[in-house]
Amino acid sequence: MMKLALIGCGKWGKNYLKTVNAIEDCELKWACDLDYEKLTQAAAVYPQTRFTKNKADIFNDNEVQGVIIATTPESHYILAKEAISKGKAVLVEKPVTINRKDSDDLTKLAADQNTLLMAGHSLIYHPAVKKIKGLLEEKHILDDLCYLSMSRTSSTPQAPKVDVLYDLAVHDIYLSCHLIGMDPIWVIAHGERYFQSPYNNVINILMGFPNGKIASIFASFIHREKTRKITLVGSKTKLIFDDTQTADRKIKIFHNGEQEHFLAVENNLEPLAQECLHFMECIRENKEPISGRENIEFVAKIIDCISESLAKGGEKINIF
Numbered sequence: 001m002m003k004l005a006l007i008g009c010g011k012w013g014k015n016y017l018k019t020v021n022a023i024e025d026c027e028l029k030w031a032c033d034l035d036y037e038k039l040t041q042a043a044a045v046y047p048q049t050r051f052t053k054n055k056a057d058i059f060n061d062n063e064v065q066g067v068i069i070a071t072t073p074e075s076h077y078i079l080a081k082e083a084i085s086k087g088k089a090v091l092v093e094k095p096v097t098i099n100r101k102d103s104d105d106l107t108k109l110a111a112d113q114n115t116l117l118m119a120g121h122s123l124i125y126h127p128a129v130k131k132i133k134g135l136l137e138e139k140h141i142l143d144d145l146c147y148l149s150m151s152r153t154s155s156t157p158q159a160p161k162v163d164v165l166y167d168l169a170v171h172d173i174y175l176s177c178h179l180i181g182m183d184p185i186w187v188i189a190h191g192e193r194y195f196q197s198p199y200n201n202v203i204n205i206l207m208g209f210p211n212g213k214i215a216s217i218f219a220s221f222i223h224r225e226k227t228r229k230i231t232l233v234g235s236k237t238k239l240i241f242d243d244t245q246t247a248d249r250k251i252k253i254f255h256n257g258e259q260e261h262f263l264a265v266e267n268n269l270e271p272l273a274q275e276c277l278h279f280m281e282c283i284r285e286n287k288e289p290i291s292g293r294e295n296i297e298f299v300a301k302i303i304d305c306i307s308e309s310l311a312k313g314g315e316k317i318n319i320f
Contacts, residue, residue, distance in 0.1 A: 184209050
């Protein structure tokens with residue numbers, strides 16, 4: 001029985017509580033949060049898990065093999081560093097850190113400690129994303145691809161101290177590269193802070209790839225409507241993935257401008273469950289995760305360049 005622990009029982013942490021507790025051959029031994037009310041509410045639902053406000057209870061427990069960190073982005077670095085230093089495998093929600101230096105520090109520490117560090121990019125485990133990735137590779141649509149457009153907006157208010165770049169846009173930064181199968185060579189980004197917010201709540205990002213391919217990403221906290229949409233456009237084919245639709249209508253394919261058909265998505269395990277199972281598999285087999293150290297360094301580099309473009313008013317930044 002693998003024993004895991006969770007730090008952060010808030011909005012996304014609740015999903016981990018539910019998901020990990022439902023996995024066979026796994027025990028969520030500890031869950032930690034500084035908010036007593038969150039701990040009390042969760043303890044009533046998951047009596048098999050021990051709840052604490054003291055992270056040392058987790059780090060000093062030799063039975064805990066892996067730690068999941070689902071706190072606010074600015075706290076990721078110090079928590080992950082302490083867990084890795086204690087020899088724990090670590091799964092950190094994206095973004096792993098809010099700057100490249102801290103990400104590089106964590107990946108180096110994980111390598112030195114010979115322990116596992118994984119980013120929580122659950123969308124790459126989504127059955128629809130897997131199907132689209134397969135189509136791009138098997139049917140050579142990728143060679144014909146001109147651009148990819150992504151929209152991710154929220155119907156809920158912006159969380160305190162959270163920038164839209166780190167909360168919403170980071171999903172599609174990695175996902176666009178995953179689908180295109182290449183690293184971007186330049187970025188342009190422009191953000192706005194509406195309603196006197198100290199953090200960006202709207203952002204537009206352009207990423208340029210080799211062979212002229214482009215990914216555009218729009219993310220907003222003030223749209224007041226939930227959208228999760230990806231459009232891939234080629235000279236002969238267009239594919240639309242709308243994650244707000246039912247499983248049989250999530251993927252729509254057009255050929256030569258005419259709608260061809262909907263492509264049904266099988267009801268596989270939830271992406272977060274797939275991600276957690278992959279984390280456990282990597283711990284057992286001592287292997288590098290799909291979204292492991294190399295991925296973390298890559299995403300940190302891209303976000304660093306996007307932040308530079310934002311600071312320079314949308315200047316084009318080449319990626320080296």
